[in-house]
Each structure stands twice: as C-alpha cells, then as structure tokens.
Amino acid sequence: MLSRKIELLVGLFVAVAIAAGLMLSLYVANQGISGDQETYQLKAKFDNIGGLKVRSAVKVGGVVIGRVADISLDKKNFTPVVTLDISTKYQDFPETSSVAILTSGLLGEQYIGLQPGFSFDGIGTLKDGDFVEDTKSALVLEDLIGQFLFSKNKD
Amino acid sequence: MMQSLVHLGRNAIDRISTLGRAAQLIWGAIIAVPQPVKNTPLLIRQMYVVGVQSFLIVAVSGLFIGMVMALQSYTVLIDYGAEDSLGPMVALSLLRELGPVVTALLFAGRAGSALTAEIGLMKATEQLSSLEMMAIDPLRRIIAPRFWAGVLTMPMLALIFSAIGILGGKFVGVDWLGVDQGSYWSVMQASVEFHQDVVNGFIKSLVFAAVVTWIAVFNGYDCEPTSEGISAATTKTVVHSSLAVLGLDFILTALMFGL
Incomplete structure (x- = not known):
C-alpha cells in the first residue's frame, strides 16, 4: 500500500521541479520582447553591419523595443538589409528617425x-514594412585603425 | 581465419538480437495497451524511489558545479574586465550542457544501477517468473512504472540542477567575489533565450531520461540470473548509459546549436 509520506514527498518533489522550471523560464530567460508579443517590421539598409546578429536588440535611448x-x-546593389521586429507598444516613429x-x-x-527624429507637418510616421532611410553603419575597428595609420602617414 | 570469422558473425548476431530484445521490452512495457488508472500508485511509488531519492545528490552537485563554474569563469573574465558576463556564462553552460548531461550521468549512477540490480535480483529469485505464473505481465507491472518514473523525473531533476546551479553561481559571484547583483541577473536575462536554451535543454534531458532508463531496465530484465550476472549487468548499465548520454549529447547539440 502506498503510504501518505511517499505521496507527500513525490508531491513536494514535483512542486520543487515546477518552481525550478518557472524560475528558469521567467527569471533567467526573461521572456521579454520575443515571438510571443505583437510586433511590426521596419527595414533598414546599411553599408556594413559589422557583427550584428539575428536577435540582437533594438534600443531607443537604452530601452529595448524590439529585436x-x-x-x-x-540582390541589386549588394548592400545588407536588416529587418527589425518592433513591439506594437512602441509605434509612430517619425519618418525622419535614424x-x-x-x-x-x-x-x-x-x-x-x-x-x-523630429516630427512636423508633412512628415509621416513609420509603418509596417517601411524602410528607415537615415542609417549609420557599424564602426569596424580594423577600418578605424587603417584610417588612423593612413592619416598618420600623410603628416 | 575461419574461426575468427565465425566469432565475428556470432558476436554481430548477439548484438543485434540484444537490440531486438530491448525493442521488444520497450514495446511490451509502454506501447502495448497502457493502463494509466491501475498503474498510477505503482508509478508514484517508483517516482519516489527513482526521483525523490536522487534529489539530494542532484541538488548538492548542482550547487557545487554552479559555484565552481562561477569561481573559474570569474578568474578568466576579470582579466578582460568582463566579469559582468559571469551570469550568462554560468546560466548558458548549465542550461545547455551541464544540467542535462551531469544529471543524466548522476541519474545513471544513482538510480539506473539500482533499477538494474533490483530487476536483476527479481529475475534471479524467480519473482518475474512467478508473476507470469499468476498471469501478471511483468513488463507492465514491473518495467513500465519504472520506465515512466525515470522519464518523468529526470527532466525535473535537470531543471532543479540548473536552477540550483545558477543560484550557487550567484552566491560565489555576487555575494563573495563582488560582481554586481543587477548585472548578474540582467545580462543573464538579456542573453538566455527561452526556446533556444531552456526548451532545448529540457528536450535534451527528456531524451537522456528515456535512453538511460531504458538501458537500466533492459539490462536488469535481460541479465543472467546469477550473482555475477547481476553485477555485470549493473556495470553495463552505468557504462553504456554514460557513453550513450555523451554520444547523444554531441548529436543533439550539433542539431540544436550547430547552425
């Protein structure tokens, strides 16, 4: 016959396991902005994306608003195109944004x-699928060193 | 020459028929007509023996592995001023690799060997035959609850292992070595992905659980019913399941994180 103690201990064990699972999924993995939330897409063309990866963060003033x-x-002019998933909580960025x-x-x-960017009359807002026109590429350390050496040589 | 060919052939046939018997065992135990209501008390009893009794060793090893990892990583990361990356370092290695693998190895040593020895002794003392005499299928009565208990409890143990390991890393990293508490958690949260890391680690431990428990119950059921046979079967369980876990870990890692 099953004793109550065994049932109790198994119950306790399962409860601890569920607590561990919850801690890992909610506290450690912190399901912040990910596939579960509603998002819209913006696109941007860069000359050089450096070490940017899929799932890198998109931030406004340090606040993560998307990935x-x-x-x-x-395919035409061989420049990298980056697609951004932005949370629908943050909308209506002006077209002059960079x-x-x-x-x-x-x-x-x-x-x-x-x-x-600034918004004034006649400037629309960025909608799903729009391109952000004003982009600045990644700072590649090697290029920077090269430029520095080049300018040194000229002196 | 001839003799060695014969030897090779006999060996191969033996191996393959062992695999066949293992498949038969798992078919008879879990796939053919499950009886969930009747078997639940047996299952809970086995979950106690297999899972709850392994809890302590898993929890203690998780704590110490987390602490050692924090200590080791800290000495390397501090050279680059990157001690803020301690959190993701500890969390990712635990969730992706150490949690499932070390739990499976401990489980094979702690619970797997016990399962093999128990079932092997039942066979040696002809308890399994007497069950069959009473028209009770030993596969369903003895093997199935033990197998399911292993499959259910080992992923839970792996979750507990990872959670306790991360807390252990926090004790050493934050409370002792002075990494900032906020950055330990927030950098970890920024780089641990739910599907990529937590779910994949869980899937890994589920696969390991099935393989380790299967090897354990099969070796017990298939052992030679003598005292040497039981001891050989127990050794086989630990060796085979450890090798299987490490090999499968490579394959699963390549599939999950390879590209």
Whole structure:
C-alpha cells in the first residue's frame, strides 16, 4: 500500500521541479520582447553591419523595443538589409528617425540604436514594412585603425 | 581465419538480437495497451524511489558545479574586465550542457544501477517468473512504472540542477567575489533565450531520461540470473548509459546549436 509520506514527498518533489522550471523560464530567460508579443517590421539598409546578429536588440535611448528579425543582402546593389521586429507598444516613429549600429562597451555585443527624429507637418510616421532611410553603419575597428595609420602617414 | 570469422558473425548476431530484445521490452512495457488508472500508485511509488531519492545528490552537485563554474569563469573574465558576463556564462553552460548531461550521468549512477540490480535480483529469485505464473505481465507491472518514473523525473531533476546551479553561481559571484547583483541577473536575462536554451535543454534531458532508463531496465530484465550476472549487468548499465548520454549529447547539440 502506498503510504501518505511517499505521496507527500513525490508531491513536494514535483512542486520543487515546477518552481525550478518557472524560475528558469521567467527569471533567467526573461521572456521579454520575443515571438510571443505583437510586433511590426521596419527595414533598414546599411553599408556594413559589422557583427550584428539575428536577435540582437533594438534600443531607443537604452530601452529595448524590439529585436533584429532577419539579415539579408539586397540582390541589386549588394548592400545588407536588416529587418527589425518592433513591439506594437512602441509605434509612430517619425519618418525622419535614424538607425545606427552601436556597440555596448568597447568590445561588447552590437545592437541597433534607433534615434527618433523630429516630427512636423508633412512628415509621416513609420509603418509596417517601411524602410528607415537615415542609417549609420557599424564602426569596424580594423577600418578605424587603417584610417588612423593612413592619416598618420600623410603628416 | 575461419574461426575468427565465425566469432565475428556470432558476436554481430548477439548484438543485434540484444537490440531486438530491448525493442521488444520497450514495446511490451509502454506501447502495448497502457493502463494509466491501475498503474498510477505503482508509478508514484517508483517516482519516489527513482526521483525523490536522487534529489539530494542532484541538488548538492548542482550547487557545487554552479559555484565552481562561477569561481573559474570569474578568474578568466576579470582579466578582460568582463566579469559582468559571469551570469550568462554560468546560466548558458548549465542550461545547455551541464544540467542535462551531469544529471543524466548522476541519474545513471544513482538510480539506473539500482533499477538494474533490483530487476536483476527479481529475475534471479524467480519473482518475474512467478508473476507470469499468476498471469501478471511483468513488463507492465514491473518495467513500465519504472520506465515512466525515470522519464518523468529526470527532466525535473535537470531543471532543479540548473536552477540550483545558477543560484550557487550567484552566491560565489555576487555575494563573495563582488560582481554586481543587477548585472548578474540582467545580462543573464538579456542573453538566455527561452526556446533556444531552456526548451532545448529540457528536450535534451527528456531524451537522456528515456535512453538511460531504458538501458537500466533492459539490462536488469535481460541479465543472467546469477550473482555475477547481476553485477555485470549493473556495470553495463552505468557504462553504456554514460557513453550513450555523451554520444547523444554531441548529436543533439550539433542539431540544436550547430547552425
């Protein structure tokens, strides 16, 4: 016959396991902005995306508002096209907004910084599927060193 | 020459027929006519023996592995001023690799060997035959609850292992070495993905659970009914399931994170 104690201990064990699972999924993985939330897409063309990856963060003033959904190459002029998933909570960025690929810290992860532009009459807002025209490419350390050496030589 | 060919052939046939018997066992135990209502008390009893009694060793090893990892990673990361990355380092290695694999190895040693020895002794003392005499299918009465208990409890143990390991890493990293508490958690949250890391780790431990428990119950059921046979079967369980876990881990990792 099953004793009550065994049932109790098994119940306790399962409860601890569920608590561990909840902690891992909610606290450690922090299901912030991901596929579950409603998003809309913006696109941007860059000259060079550096080390940007799919699922890198999109930030406005440090606040994460979305993630990079896709990185591909434009077939006509061979420039990288980055597709951004932005949470529908954050909408109506003016068309004059700009995006830049930034680096957190000196050697940290790269992310996309969105700088909202001014909005005045005649300037629309960015809608699903729109291209952000004003972009700044990633700062590639090697290029920077090359430029520095080049300018040194001229002196 | 001839003799060695004969030997090789006999060996191959033996191996393959062992695989066939293992498949038969699993078919008879779980696929043919499950009886969930009648077997639930048996299942709970086995979950106690297999899962709850392995809890302590899994929890303690999780704590210490998390603490050691935090300590080791810290000494390397501090050279680059990157000690804020301690959180993701500990969490990702635990969730993706160490949680499922170390739990499976501990489980094979702690619960798998016990299952093999128990079933092997039942066979040696002809308890399994007497069950059959009473028209009770030992596959359903003995094997099935043990198999399901292993499959259900091991992923839970792996979750507990990872959670306790991350807390252990926090004790060493934050409370002792002085990594900022906020960055330990927030950098971890930024880089751990629910589907990619937590769910894939869980799937891994589910696969390991099925394989380890299957190997354990099969070796017990298939052992030679003597004392040497039981001891050989127990050794086989630990060796085979450890190798299977490590091999499968490579394959699963390549499939999940390879590209």
